[in-house]
Amino acid sequence: MALNGKVAVVTGGAQGLGKGFAEVLLRHGAKVSLFDVVEDSGNATKTAFDKEFGPDRTLFCVCDVTSEKQFTDAFQKTVQSFGGIDIVCNNAGIINETDWEKTVAINLSGVIRGTYLAVEHLKKQNGGRGGVIINIASMAGLGPLPTCPVYTATKHGVVGFTRAMAMASEYGGYGVRLNMICPIFVRTGLLSSLDKEERAGDFYHLRDVNQKIMERFGTLEVSDVAKAFEKLVLDESKNGAALYVKTEGADYVKFPTQEDIEEKSKQ
Structure with a gap:
């Protein structure tokens, strides 16, 4: 997919x-609409991107997912400003085991809502141009993170939902690809949530477990995950x-195929 x-x-x-x-995306020549709930950060990022890539390449929308x-x-607003949409990345997420309902609302419901809106705009049956949706999951979407059970549940949900929607798009002829990225620990502000009692809640006493898991798996830079994102968008x-x-x-x-599951059920 040329960007x-x-x-x-x-x-x-x-x-x-x-x-x-x-x-x-900007380096590949795309136009990008930034959705974020933090207005100051959104305006600052847009200003920085305007300086580097030009004033007409980005849009910032205050958006609580x-x-x-x-x-x-x-x-x-994005469609009105740029004339359509081709790529959607549902990335917004938090770690907050204390306010678990908010975690579900952002990490899972927000991804579902964003995916449905994206499909509505992208799919060819609605006059869309087709395109790709990338949903950001986590290593916690592939296996349990014991210090963050709710976060784990939301990321498992993102994986299952995205896989099902990808099949629905294929069978329905939407012209939309849906994929996901599952990174290990990434050096962002989200990572610090694991060490905050107000975010870890009842699992704060397991923070040493977090450290051991992090030492085992290591950590990534944002640029490492961005390369994976680039790969999925282009392929x-x-x-x-x-x-x-x-x-x-x-x-x-x-992932196990349906045949694998059926074979296992016979054992």
Whole structure:
């Protein structure tokens, strides 16, 4: 997928991974609409991007992904400003085991809402141009992170939902690819949540477990995950794929097939 002239939406785009993804897209010649709930960071990131890439390449929309109205309005504003949408990255996420309902609302419901809105704009049956949706999961979407059970649940949900939607798009002829990225620990502000009692809640006493897991798996820079994002966006052969990003590089996850499941049930 050639990105020059394409239009992208990135949620949580003002900082961290979202900012890294937006920069990759801009370097490839795309226009990017940054959705973020933090207005100061959003304006600062847009200003920086305007200086580097030109004033007409980015848009910032204040958007809380738990709000149907704000999300819908931000998509509409993007279409009005750039003439359509080709790429959507549902990246916004938090770690907050204390306020677990907020974690579910942002990490899972926000991804579902963002995906449905994206499909509505992208799919060919609605006059869209087709395109790609990248949903950001985590290593916690592939296996349990014992210090963050709710975060784990939301990321498992992102993986299952995205795989099902990818199949629905294929069977329905939407012309939309849906893939996910599952990185290990990334050096962003989100990582510090693991050491905060107000975020870890009842699992704060397990912070030493976090440290041991982090030492075992290592940590990534934003740029490492951005390379994986770039790979998934560009590769038109991938639909329903999960790219597991670790310190040694990125590998596609091999999920069990329906035949594998049926065979196992007979044992």
